Amino acid sequence: SGFSFAHSKDANALKDQIHDLDFSNRFPHADSYDTAIHTIDGAGALFELEQGCGSLCLEQCTLLNHREGIFRSRNIMFLGVIKSEACKKELVQFFDTVLPLPQSPRDSAKLTGVFHVDETEADIFQASMLQNLFLLEWIRETTIDNFLEKHPDIIARAFGATQVKFNLELDWVEHDGRVKEKSIKPDVMIQREDGYYDIADLKLALLDKTSLTTSKRDRRRFIVSVGDGLAQLANYAHYFTFEKNRQHAKEKYGIDVINPKKTLIVGHAENLDHNEALEALRAYDSKYAVVDYDTLISKFLQKDRSKPR
Known part of the structure; x- marks a missing residue:
């Protein structure tokens, strides 16, 4: 409990950082714990559960990994691992150890995985x-969506929004006759300072992609999955070009949408190059934007807390 784990070479790479990417800004929790344990010649996984290992418990720990220019840092509130063939007695002993109960009415039970921090640390x-979440390979878009809906302050503060609404289902009341679907359901509607709403859509970090753009500078474009996300945003914006649809959205959810900014949240700091993204966005109007999750978090942590949240 209360440790930062890393291999020495990874910790040294941390000090060197990654070109112009400030590691401490990307993973601000990396310095949350005062005690660090660094292996001398270690490589690969930080822990190996060998034959005979019964259980492992980590609480309030950070794990740092680095490989071929890719950094990963996990902040663990609580992680309990026990062998799959454990018997009932071993399970009871494990939980009695990690989830101790009070010995008397005067004692207070420890809330495992829960601890007090100040406001700044709470944000971190x-x-x-x-x-x-987004650095897990098997994660689903809906999981990220649900997390942000439960923590709307991340989106609100990052975009300087006065209000944020998630997953609003809007019927196609009016259209040009070519629309087949019955409704749209934008991931996020973000209220601007003037009261009107912008649109944002959430995609995965696409960890299997080394870059979210392709081709040389003069023909720069986004990969297919990102292009699909931008096309989806265009469809949402098209919905609001019809007066009856705008009125329906205003009556049902109290949102007013005129000439919205359209933001796709996708990728991470290692596969979305800001300059290349700007080159690829030349094919779209100025109301489109692509933001990676690391930038979203950076904006959330740096935004002035005195502004409306």
Whole structure:
């Protein structure tokens, strides 16, 4: 409990950082724990559960990995691992150890995985929870969506919004006759300072992609999955070009949408190059934007807290 684990070479790479990417800004929780344990010649996984290992418990720990220029830092509130063939007695002993009960009415039971922090640290740990999600290879878009809906302050503060609404289902009341679907359901509607709403859509970090753009500078474009996300945003914006649809949205959810900005949240700091994204966006109007999850978190942590949230 209360440790930062890393291999020495990974910790040294941390000090060197990654070109112009400030590691401490990307993973602010990396310095949350005062005690660090660094292996001398270690490589690969930080822990190996060998034959005979019964259980492992980590609480309030950070794990740092680095390989071929890719950094990963996990902030763990609580992690309990026990062998699959454990018997009932071993399970009871494990939980009695990690989840101790009070010995008398005067004692207070420890709330495992829960601890008190000040406001600044609370933001950092909230950001680390989102990073732990989008940096998982098997995660689903709906999981990230649900997390942000439960923590709307991340989107609100990052975009300077006065209000944020998630997953609003809007019927096609009016259209040009070519629309086949019955409704749209934008991931996020973001209220601007002037009261009107912008549109944002959430995609995965696409960890299997080294870059979200392709081709040389003069023909730069986004990969197919990102292009699909931008096309989806265009469809949402098209919905609001019809007066009856705008009126329906206003009556049902109290949102007013005129000439919205359209933001796709996708990728991470290592596969979305800001300059290349700007080159690929030349094919779209100025109301489109592509933001990676690391930038979203950075904006959330740096935004002036005195502004409306």
